[in-house]
Amino acid sequence: MEGSSRFITKFSTAFLVGILSLSALNVSTVYGFDIKDYEKKIVQHTLDNGLTVIILPRDDAPVVSLVTYANVGSVDDPKGFTGMAHVFEHMAFKGDDEIGTNNIEGEVKAIASEEAAYLAWRAERSKGELADSAMLVDLEKTFRDAQDTSDGFVVTNELGNIVEREGFVGLNAFTSSDQTAYLYNFPENKLELAIMLEASRFSSTVLREYHKEVDVVKEERRMRSESNPIGKLVEEFLATAFKAHSYGVPGVGHMSDLGNYSREEAMTFFNKYYVPNNLCIAIVGDVNPKEVIKYAEKYFGGLKRGPDVMRIQTIEPPQAGERRVAVEDKSETVWLAGYHVPAGGHPDRPALDALVDYLGSGRTSLMYKSLVKDSKKAINVGAFTGFPGEKYPGLVAVFAMAAKDVTPEELETLILADIERLKEEKLSEQDVEEIRARAKSGFINQLNSRQGLAIQLATYQMVDGDWRGLFRQLEKINAVTADDIQRVAKKYMTKKNRTVGFIDKI
Numbered sequence: 063m064e065g066s067s068r069f070i071t072k073f074s075t076a077f078l079v080g081i082l083s084l085s086a087l088n089v090s091t092v093y094g095f096d097i098k099d100y101e102k103k104i105v106q107h108t109l110d111n112g113l114t115v116i117i118l119p120r121d122d123a124p125v126v127s128l129v130t131y132a133n134v135g136s137v138d139d140p141k142g143f144t145g146m147a148h149v150f151e152h153m154a155f156k157g158d159d160e161i162g163t164n165n166i167e168g169e170v171k172a173i174a175s176e177e178a179a180y181l182a183w184r185a186e187r188s189k190g191e192l193a194d195s196a197m198l199v200d201l202e203k204t205f206r207d208a209q210d211t212s213d214g215f216v217v218t219n220e221l222g223n224i225v226e227r228e229g230f231v232g233l234n235a236f237t238s239s240d241q242t243a244y245l246y247n248f249p250e251n252k253l254e255l256a257i258m259l260e261a262s263r264f265s266s267t268v269l270r271e272y273h274k275e276v277d278v279v280k281e282e283r284r285m286r287s288e289s290n291p292i293g294k295l296v297e298e299f300l301a302t303a304f305k306a307h308s309y310g311v312p313g314v315g316h317m318s319d320l321g322n323y324s325r326e327e328a329m330t331f332f333n334k335y336y337v338p339n340n341l342c343i344a345i346v347g348d349v350n351p352k353e354v355i356k357y358a359e360k361y362f363g364g365l366k367r368g369p370d371v372m373r374i375q376t377i378e379p380p381q382a383g384e385r386r387v388a389v390e391d392k393s394e395t396v397w398l399a400g401y402h403v404p405a406g407g408h409p410d411r412p413a414l415d416a417l418v419d420y421l422g423s424g425r426t427s428l429m430y431k432s433l434v435k436d437s438k439k440a441i442n443v444g445a446f447t448g449f450p451g452e453k454y455p456g457l458v459a460v461f462a463m464a465a466k467d468v469t470p471e472e473l474e475t476l477i478l479a480d481i482e483r484l485k486e487e488k489l490s491e492q493d494v495e496e497i498r499a500r501a502k503s504g505f506i507n508q509l510n511s512r513q514g515l516a517i518q519l520a521t522y523q524m525v526d527g528d529w530r531g532l533f534r535q536l537e538k539i540n541a542v543t544a545d546d547i548q549r550v551a552k553k554y555m556t557k558k559n560r561t562v563g564f565i566d567k568i
Contacts, residue, residue: 100509101533104519105351107358111367112339115358116519116529117351120512124250126347127512130260131520132242133342134335136313137374137451143323145279145315146331151237152275154244155221158266161259162220169215169270176208177325180273184322209273216270225259228252232513239313239451240525245513250348254357260343261361264336269325276320283314291391291565295398299563300450302387303400303457307378309450337368342523344516378402378455385561388470390568395464397473397564401554406452407526412538413546414554416497418445418458420547421484423500428480429462439468439476453525457561458554470564484551489544501539 105117136147159166183201186193225233230248244263248256287293297312304310343362345354381402403414422429422445433440442463449459460481462473489497508514523529 097506097509097533097536101530104529105355106529107351107355109338109359109363111363111365112337113358113362113365114342114523115354116342116344116523117349117354118344118346118515118519119349119351120346121348124348125247125512126250126253126256126345126349127247127516128245128256128260129344129513129516129520130244130263131342131344131517131524132244132336133340133371133524134242135238135240135451135453136311136315137239137308137454138335139308139311139315140331142319143327143331144311144319145283145313146323146328147242147335148237148282148314149272149276149279149320149328150332150336151235151242152278153267153269153272154235154263155219155233156270156275157217157221157268158262159268160266161224161262162217162270163215163268164217165215166268169212169268172208172212172215173268173270173325176205176212176273179205179208181324184324213271213274221259228255230256237313239309240453241521243517243520245517247347247513253349253353257354257357258361261365264338264341264362265365267329267332267336269328272325272328276323279314280317280320283312283317283320286314287312288317291389291393292396294391295389295396295563295565298387298389299398299400299561302385302563303402303561304378307376307454308374309378309454309456313450333368335371338362338365339367340371342520344520344523344529346512346516346519374454381559381561384557387561387563388566389563390566392568393565394466395468395470395473395565395567396461397464397470397477398459398461398562399474399477400449400457400459400561401556401559402455403447403458403554405455406448407531410550410553411447412542413550414447414458415501416494416542417484417547417551417555418447418460419497419500420489420493421445421480422460426496428483429460429477432480433462433473433476437476439465439472441465443477470566473564474562481551481555485548485555488548491544494542494544494547498539498542502536505535505539 100118103119105119107115107117109115134147136145139146156162163169179201183198183205186198186201222233225246225248228248229252230246233246235242235244244260246256287297300312301310343358404410420428422443424430425435427443427445429440429443429445433443440462443461445458445460447456447458449457460477462477464470464473508518518532519529522531
């Protein structure tokens with residue numbers, strides 16, 4: 063599952079027609095409810111171990127959404143252990159020392175034997191060309207046999223079966239560059255069970271079927287990057303755009319890393335990041351905040367606080383000039399550009415969000431008109447902020463998928479001309495009002511989804527340090543002017559600040 067954007071501005075043209083009048087309204091009151099009422103109803107509680115719990119009661123239906131936000135993503139993967147955060151997303155469904163096993167004592171012993179066999183096999187592999195090939199065969203067989211033994215203690219998908227039986231839906235997780243999130247929805251009378259199950263992810267972690275899940279991630283890498291032309295382009299593009307910051311490292315990990323880390327190394331990562339003071343739980347739905355706090359204290363209160371996690375200190379240096387990368391493939395041409403911009407909380411971000419909305423969001427956008435509708439050089443176009451993440455300075459990304467036999471140069475000429483127009487020609491007040499209306503609509507739609515709202519509350523709390531920032535977004539949207547949009551276009555959308563990548567059809 064993909065990470066959720068902090069600031070949604072994309073939705074259908076049909077919906078836009080009905081929402082344009084929003085710009086004349088008091089932005090705090092839309093769709094029959096007062097946004098400020100949401101803010102007033104939210105209860106925040108922090109446990110002694112640092113866990114933050116954010117609760118928004120909504121009694122319009124007997125349903126609750128729970129999101130646990132771990133302030134760790136692929137950007138935090140240690141060097142040599144890329145893909146580790148993504149692996150822990152997979153491990154979230156394996157259960158604990160009671161769920162997922164038919165004999166925990168026997169399983170723990172079998173896992174220890176499996177891991178010892180794996181380390182012996184890895185040690186011989188690490189010798190490279192000096193490794194004994196016959197010994198490698200024997201060591202791998204010993205490991206696979208030990209793996210089969212430990213797998214014999216596993217009760218497959220027991221966690222999933224429990225939550226399904228109890229009426230839970232949407233059991234899922236996602237890893238992005240900035241975060242890992244675990245989520246599900248459940249009936250209001252299952253609150254205690256939901257919090258108990260969530261706490262078990264972090265209190266009694268058993269890395270069962272660990273190496274099998276690493277193999278699953280390897281297969282994801284093959285499908286998403288190595289066998290997918292666009293995935294391959296994105297990976298090469300980010301590695302070119304970021305030479306210092308770890309936003310340039312693929313979130314799914316490098317293949318050589320994925321086959322080379324042990325359970326012990328994984329648990330070191332887990333014990334650093336998946337600790338209560340690095341977690342936030344957001345609960346939205348038909349709940350009593352006092353009950354939520356009681357169960358949070360009961361099931362999470364015993365978890366030990368970890369050392370405070372320091373944010374990444376590496377700063378991507380300014381580019382000295384345009385960077386370019388090409389990927390040769392038989393697929394049709396795709397053209398992609400990225401411009402370095404500040405992190406999500408920067409004052410320029412609302413204007414940059416407005417810029418990309420006008421430039422490349424939807425069928426009314428400038429790029430759609432020039433590349434798809436008029437010239438017919440592209441079959442799809444887009445622009446977005448926060449690529450690949452929001453926590454640190456990232457990119458404004460602009461892309462186009464070519465029509466048949468269209469070259470990268472043709473796409474580039476048209477797209478760069480559209481960007482130059484944003485620098486030279488100030489948008490009309492009507493254009494700006496329409497951008498504001500679309501942004502407001504996207505924002506309000508988030509509030510209509512319990513799960514979406516829970517994700518946003520947790521994200522703002524952990525990235526910006528205060529969930530209240532979510533409710534300041536309408537003010538920021540309304541403050542954007544045509545001058546702001548032109549200013550950020552001139553400031554950031556420059557050749558020197560640009561990385562270009564494209565698929566060159568062969």
